Amino acid sequence: MNGPNLQPRIATVVDLTCARRRVVCVCNHVIFDGIVIRSRVVRLLPRGGAEALCRCKAWVTVPVTYSESAS
């Protein structure tokens, strides 16, 4: 049953996905689709942020935040 309440929910999910940042490598590989980092190797940078190793061997900056728990 396709109730009238179903469509607004789907639209909301699509809007949220579009609001996320996609990261595309120079080789056209979508290395970060807003949810998943599609790389086997990710390195965290000391100044913050992270880089993912693309299949074309390029390091691509991905919007990842990393925080150590303060002691």
Ligand SMILES: [Zn+2]
């Ligand atoms: Zn690439």
